[in-house]
Amino acid sequence: MTMALSEKGGLKRKTKPSASSIAKRVKTKHVTADDLQWKKTAKPREADLGTGLEGFLDLEEVDDVDVVYEETESGKVARFKVKGGQGQTEVEEDVSPQVKAGESSEAQVEKMDVDALPEPITFDCKTLLPSWDTFHLHPQLGRTLYAKKFTDPTPIQAQTLPLALKGKDVVGVAETGSGKTLAYGLPILHQLLTEVYSRPIPSSKVRRPVRALILAPTRELALQVSSHLNACLTPVDVEEQGTAKGEDQASNKSQSKGKGKAKAQPADEESNKPKHPPLVSVAAIVGGMSAQKQRRILSRGVDILVATPGRLWDIIQEDDELATQIENLRFLVLDEADRMIETGHYAELDNILRLTLRKSEDEVIEPENALGAEDGEPEDSKEGVRAGELQTFVFSATLSKDLQRNLKKRSRRRPRKNEKPASTLDDLLLRLDFRDPEPAVVDISPAGSVVATLTESKIECLTTDKDAYLYYFLLRYPGRTLVFLSAIDGIRRLLPLLELLGIHAFPLHSQLEQRQRLKNLDRFKSMPGAVLLATDIAARGLDIPAVDHVVHYQAPRTADAYVHRNGRTARAMRRGFSLLMCAPDERKIVRALMHSLGRHVDVDLTVAEEEEIPEMPVELYMLDKLKARLQLAREIDAVQHKVKKENHERNWLKEAAEAMEIELDSDLASDDDGAADAPSKQKRKALAAKTAALKAELKAMLAQPLVARGVSTRYITSGVHSIADDLITGEYHENMVGLKKVEAGTDLVPAKTRKQKAKAKARAKEEEQEEWGGIGSQ
Numbered sequence: 001m002t003m004a005l006s007e008k009g010g011l012k013r014k015t016k017p018s019a020s021s022i023a024k025r026v027k028t029k030h031v032t033a034d035d036l037q038w039k040k041t042a043k044p045r046e047a048d049l050g051t052g053l054e055g056f057l058d059l060e061e062v063d064d065v066d067v068v069y070e071e072t073e074s075g076k077v078a079r080f081k082v083k084g085g086q087g088q089t090e091v092e093e094d095v096s097p098q099v100k101a102g103e104s105s106e107a108q109v110e111k112m113d114v115d116a117l118p119e120p121i122t123f124d125c126k127t128l129l130p131s132w133d134t135f136h137l138h139p140q141l142g143r144t145l146y147a148k149k150f151t152d153p154t155p156i157q158a159q160t161l162p163l164a165l166k167g168k169d170v171v172g173v174a175e176t177g178s179g180k181t182l183a184y185g186l187p188i189l190h191q192l193l194t195e196v197y198s199r200p201i202p203s204s205k206v207r208r209p210v211r212a213l214i215l216a217p218t219r220e221l222a223l224q225v226s227s228h229l230n231a232c233l234t235p236v237d238v239e240e241q242g243t244a245k246g247e248d249q250a251s252n253k254s255q256s257k258g259k260g261k262a263k264a265q266p267a268d269e270e271s272n273k274p275k276h277p278p279l280v281s282v283a284a285i286v287g288g289m290s291a292q293k294q295r296r297i298l299s300r301g302v303d304i305l306v307a308t309p310g311r312l313w314d315i316i317q318e319d320d321e322l323a324t325q326i327e328n329l330r331f332l333v334l335d336e337a338d339r340m341i342e343t344g345h346y347a348e349l350d351n352i353l354r355l356t357l358r359k360s361e362d363e364v365i366e367p368e369n370a371l372g373a374e375d376g377e378p379e380d381s382k383e384g385v386r387a388g389e390l391q392t393f394v395f396s397a398t399l400s401k402d403l404q405r406n407l408k409k410r411s412r413r414r415p416r417k418n419e420k421p422a423s424t425l426d427d428l429l430l431r432l433d434f435r436d437p438e439p440a441v442v443d444i445s446p447a448g449s450v451v452a453t454l455t456e457s458k459i460e461c462l463t464t465d466k467d468a469y470l471y472y473f474l475l476r477y478p479g480r481t482l483v484f485l486s487a488i489d490g491i492r493r494l495l496p497l498l499e500l501l502g503i504h505a506f507p508l509h510s511q512l513e514q515r516q517r518l519k520n521l522d523r524f525k526s527m528p529g530a531v532l533l534a535t536d537i538a539a540r541g542l543d544i545p546a547v548d549h550v551v552h553y554q555a556p557r558t559a560d561a562y563v564h565r566n567g568r569t570a571r572a573m574r575r576g577f578s579l580l581m582c583a584p585d586e587r588k589i590v591r592a593l594m595h596s597l598g599r600h601v602d603v604d605l606t607v608a609e610e611e612e613i614p615e616m617p618v619e620l621y622m623l624d625k626l627k628a629r630l631q632l633a634r635e636i637d638a639v640q641h642k643v644k645k646e647n648h649e650r651n652w653l654k655e656a657a658e659a660m661e662i663e664l665d666s667d668l669a670s671d672d673d674g675a676a677d678a679p680s681k682q683k684r685k686a687l688a689a690k691t692a693a694l695k696a697e698l699k700a701m702l703a704q705p706l707v708a709r710g711v712s713t714r715y716i717t718s719g720v721h722s723i724a725d726d727l728i729t730g731e732y733h734e735n736m737v738g739l740k741k742v743e744a745g746t747d748l749v750p751a752k753t754r755k756q757k758a759k760a761k762a763r764a765k766e767e768e769q770e771e772w773g774g775i776g777s778q
């Protein structure tokens with residue numbers, strides 16, 4: 001360690017931890033800087049040639065001293081550990097904030113209060129996870145993948161991991177639910193874990209700089225990504241294979257020691273281990289939650305920050321240190337970039353991305369043919385970013401081919417400083433300052449953007465009948481169902497109806513408090529037959545286990561929205577089903593959707609028969625019965641709404657009168673049974689009675705079984721369709737007696753067959769007419 005003292009007593013320092021810094025701390029004594037054993041040294045010849053040493057009168061150096069930094073009540077102090085002899089000596093020196101702000105993230109990471117290296121983790125990847133062995137991931141990650149039973153990487157992971165791990169920028173496009181989070185998450189975690197395991201444990205008192213920033217469009221997605229990555233850092237005992245100990249835990253404790261097949265450490269032994277802050281920490285910064293708490297978390301130091309642009313920009317504006325850290329990131333990820341520009345946070349996103357641009361022109365690799373290389377492969381290096389430079393990952397299920405081509409072509413064009421804010425995704429992505437001269441684009445999205453395990457279907461119906469069809473669907477095919485509506489009003493209208501009909505439904509939209517949003521999501525996740533009525537805030541990235549069905553109550557406005565909504569089901573190779581409800585006025589939108597998905601569409605915008613989404617069969621007889629139930633539910637809802645409105649108005653009037661110190665008429669003011677209150681009280685009573693009567697009627701109606709036509713419930717072996725057979729085979733439908741219990745999608749009517757039938761019918765009619773005409777004309 002060498003230090004030099006300037007005329008002002010400032011310090012010149014090197015902060016690389018030396019071997020001595022790992023030694024155990026012994027008795028310490030505080031001395032001043034003057035007490036150190038300084039030795040005069042010659043000024044270097046280049047000292048006055050712009051090397052930053054101008055103004056120094058003398059240079060002195062001292063050997064065998066380590067500098068470590070500690071946060072104290074009076075600010076950050078430098079402690080000088082003097083080695084040799086009987087022990088170590090500590091000297092305190094204030095570190096000016098200016099010095100801190102100017103430091104590189106690397107330098108800050110190295111400021112650690114050091115006692116020991118973390119205990120190493122081992123994992124026998126070759127034997128236990130041979131498919132992952134080629135990536136040489138950190139053993140902690142191997143353990144997690146093993147515990148989660150992720151025996152093989154998904155295709156997007158298999159293709160992007162080698163690229164990302166060797167330092168390339170990656171644009172990854174793959175179907176929904178294909179494991180994109182880990183495709184970018186594993187390389188980041190690998191890098192950070194490798195770093196922390198090769199250096200001493202960081203002090204909890206020093207704010208660690210953010211190394212990776214992951215931007216996500218919605219709060220729920222950001223929280224999910226953060227918890228997903230955190231789960232990868234949770235200690236896992238390999239011997240408890242399959243039990244996935246610690247899986248999905250949101251917090252990561254200090255990483256545990258263990259060898260490939262080591263036994264689980266007893267709990268008490270574990271708890272006796274010295275506690276230190278997580279070696280790699282992940283945190284989410286999202287709107288709708290306490291900003292103060294999030295600032296506190298940031299001040300403790302976060303290695304991987306997952307954020308929504310709005311809240312992050314709010315915090316950055318008040319936190320210069322964070323802004324500096326963002327300028328010196330090691331990893332930047334845009335998850336679902338295309339959605340981010342739709343969420344109304346474009347300006348914030350743009351501001352954040354501007355912080356990540358290169359500062360000096362020299363840093364830009366400007367190839368000669370940067371703009372000239374149209375579709376041809378540029379001739380430059382394909383090695384990725386330079387060591388320690390920012391690596392950028394952009395992932396989505398929907399990035400157009402044109403955009404990918406443009407990205408590749410113009411990746412080396414440095415965004416101009418005064419460029420006007422862009423308004424499209426293309427502009428946004430083209431502004432990203434990829435350090436890699438040629439970012440890798442990996443697009444393995446399926447043709448037509450339909451996930452192989454997804455069954456699509458549609459129902460053509462009137463807008464006014466959509467409630468009945470939805471209710472029919474929910475009863476006919478029970479399962480966890482996510483219903484997308486295009487407006488919050490629709491959710492507010494539908495929710496009480498479904499509740500009255502005995503269906504467990506929860507809302508999810510932007511006007512709910514964040515706490516409520518998360519609570520509803522949790523309830524939906526934990527109830528197998530629950531229904532989530534959501535706007536498109538739930539369309540992107542949410543990884544809810546086993547969503548059986550997705551229903552588009554209204555046709556989505558864009559093809560991307562259709563793909564992402566569908567992507568909430570049929571994830572990770574599971575089967576899924578989607579139903580598109582199409583009213584006559586939505587047909588055009590649906591055709592345009594199919595067109596932009598690249599499904600074959602004729603010139604007149606009619607979808608080719610074989611490409612059309614098959615229709616879901618509906619027992620119209622049942623539907624009529626359901627309409628009657630719905631009608632009653634609507635009446636109840638209307639009365640309840642009236643009662644609520646009246647109560648609200650009365651309360652409002654009372655409060656307003658109190659505030660203005662005015663006396664109200666007695667019938668308005670009184671809650672008592674007084675005579676003056678009689679008319680309004682009577683009205684209220686009448687409404688309550690009406691509600692009760694209607695509810696009783698609905699209850700009775702709901703208790704009546706829905707019986708299919710031609711089925712006898714009295715004699716189960718008789719009727720056109722015998723229920724007894726279904727009871728024996730286990731195909732008995734609990735909600736609709738007489739119908740077979742089948743999974744949604746198994747009884748679809750292919751569009752082709754339907755059209756062929758219609759055509760055959762039309763042809764037969766024509767022939768009939770021809771024959772008739774023939775006879776008549778003879």
Ligand SMILES: Nc1ncnc2c1ncn2[C@@H]1O[C@H](COP(=O)(O)OP(=O)(O)OP(=O)(O)O)[C@@H](O)[C@H]1O
Pocket residue numbers: 149150151152153154157174175176177178179180181182396397540541542543567568571572
């Ligand atoms: N290698 C793997 N093997 C098995 N399951 C995996 C693997 N990698 C990830 N998964 C699981 O697959 C599910 C979907 O992953 P993830 O949420 O990352 O998908 P995605 O591609 O980001 O989807 P979307 O486009 O909808 O955001 C998650 O539950 C995840 O735990």
